[in-house]
Amino acid sequence: MAAPSDGGAAEWTLSGDTGSVAVTGSTDTAAPQVTVDAPFSVAETQVHTLRAGDGPIVAADATVSVCYMGVDGRDGAVFDSSYQRGVPADFPLNRVVPGFQKAIAGQKVGSTVAVAMTSADGYPDGQPAAGIEKGDSLVFAIKILSASR
16 A cells, blocks of 8 residues: 555545535555545535446445545545555444445445545544544545455
8 A cells, every 4th residue: 555646537526515525546556535625514425436346245244354544524634544554454344434334335345435424424423533523524435355244
């Protein structure tokens, strides 16, 4: 995994209830790019497949290995990134915030997806340690590496 790329056209642009977001998915050599016109918020969680994979479909109760970057819509700040840590994250989908599960379940392994999630599908009461305030919409760019049950 590498640092965010400096170029490439956005693969998904979404105008929110306020602000907008543009997402360019990761490549083999670069992390995704998420550009926020803050404050960005959505009233409904939206998922967009940036690049479809060719692996099996991910079950809602699967354990997945993913690379991801999370951005706070309020200020455009990256609050969590497996790319920055340099290692994928592994977790069961039934133990993550609802918006993350909505983004991954039903996708094919190998896919790169983006999700703009409501506060209710993220951290409705905030997550102070990550700088997320109550009511913040979140944006994730996610590369699905593997899934198992």
